[in-house]
Amino acid sequence: MRGSSSRVSALLILISVSLGWQWNLSLLCAADETKLRVATDFPGGAAEVLDIDQSKHLIRFQVPETKTEALRSWWYIHINGIKPGSELQLELVFGKSKAQRASYTTDRQKWLFTEPAIENEKTGAFLYRQKIDATEAWFAWYQPYLLANAEEIINRVSKQPHIQKFVLCQSEANRPVPGIRISEPGVPDDQRFGVWIQARQHAWETGGSWTAHGLIEWLASDAPEAAALRRKASITIIPIMDVDSVEAGLGGKWQNPHDHNRDWSDNPHWKAVQAAQKELKQLDTANKLDIALDLHDPGWEGVFEFWCNPYPVMKGIRRRNTDRFLAAAKQEIVGPLKFDPEVYSPYTIDTPTAGNWLSQRTRPHVVGGTCEIGVCPPPGFHGNPPSFQLTAGKELGLSLLRYLELSNRQVP
Ligand SMILES: [Zn+2]
CATH class of the missing domain: 3.40.630.10 (Zn peptidases)
Incomplete structure (x- = not known):
């Protein structure tokens, strides 16, 4: 009886751990879906993300340094996990030629200008603030031509x-x-x-x-x-x-x-x-x-x-x-x-x-x-x-x- 009871307990523990793990995993996945994520792994994509402040919807990034040592001006990012209707903040920390207004799209068909950037007079960083009514968006120095x-x-x-x-x-x-x-x-x-x-x-x-x-x-x-x-x-x-x-x-x-x-x-x-x-x-x-x-x-x-x-x-x-x-x-x-x-x-x-x-x-x-x-x-x-x-x-x-x-x- 004892052995059988402990086997049942072990089974129950296993099931509950397993269910709990799955529940936690699904929670984690759901949480990920609502977190801002940045990708650049597509043609023309470029940016080095420095940090993301999820509570402020703030992404800090710069134009990456590359082996070619070319002018560091071009950037192009895909942002996922946007809460529709929220205002995104993109802080361009370094870029040789900064656009006063970045270009963005939510469907990669119609591109628009963001509101004018706010320049940090001390650091020279540009802050682009843009309300987005979609879960994903693409932002760039200018509308890409690939x-x-x-x-x-x-x-x-x-x-x-x-x-x-x-x-x-x-x-x-x-x-x-x-x-x-x-x-x-x-x-x-x-x-x-x-x-x-x-x-x-x-x-x-x-x-x-x-x-x-x-x-x-x-x-x-x-x-x-x-x-x-x-x-x-x-x-x-x-x-x-x-x-x-x-x-x-x-x-x-x-x-x-x-x-x-x-x-x-x-x-x-x-x-x-x-x-x-x-x-x-x-x-x-x-x-x-x-x-x-x-x-x-x-x-x-x-x-x-x-x-x-x-x-x-x-x-x-x-x-x-x-x-x-x-x-x-x-x-x-x-x-x-x-x-x-x-x-x-x-x-x-x-x-x-x-x-x-x-x-x-x-x-x-x-x-x-x-x-x-x-x-x-x-x-x-x-x-x-x-x-x-x-x-x-x-x-x-x-x-x-x-x-x-x-x-x-x-x-x-
Ligand atoms: Zn030229």
Whole structure:
């Protein structure tokens, strides 16, 4: 009896311990569901979480240090366990270029700006406070533009017969660097102009890619001016040059051994730069290149700027054509991001930037340079990211059309 009774007791204890353990485990799981959790293990994800204060809904984080030693500005996080209706507090402790308003979404479709950050004057930290009516949300320095974004629009528009997709090269990590060529039957081939637009040599500068995206969308549209440009020119667009840094959530700029925009020498290190130079040389030699632009964004500031280091000493047809393009851009890029008529020449003419290469290593009639397109919403603008870069892309297309209508091809 005794033995049997103790066996029953042991069994009861075992059952109750087991049930209790399960009950505790389910409690723990339920507790986890209501706790804020941060993830960055997805394309473009980046942040080092320092601590999370669950009672204050406060996440403290910084832009991580990486082996590439690139500029520490880009961050992109996924937050789970949000109590719908609660106000999240994100404290960005360190980041080289901090957005006055971060970008966020609860569905990864529609992105919005947060309320303006509160700066801690002592530490320089930025505090973003945002009420979220969902259990999860994504926050970033700006609305991300990833390889999937480039591939989506390229695949979508290349169903049209006059738009061809191609792969510029495979990256160092064997990712495709996708591009697109747009050209519709119209003028004879020997009268057709050539346009080259590339973006995102600096991975954190998403504004350049969004502008290229806006240009592609407009060029593929039914707009009569877009059709006119398609019939007049062959346009090549590469929305992301440094796909590896973009996908890894790295800054890109200043990375080792040097960034893509310090690689435009006679012996480029990066495969995308090698391939771009090769294509550009072929187009130029075949008399199929008239304008080539490298799109960037300058961080949380800026309008639509043109940077061209040799501009102050530029002479002859190159200077004439560059001035004609600037005049066209001033007429067409009218907002929300307005064109700044001042030409910026911050680097020496032998710095191995794409802008220097495009404006000096091509034939004299070619217009080359860098466009810096701001990501800060312009004064009086109340829309969402990235709508003003998409508009800037369309306006860049209109500028190209206006410029090419002047028949600048005559080489002396
Ligand atoms: Zn840049």
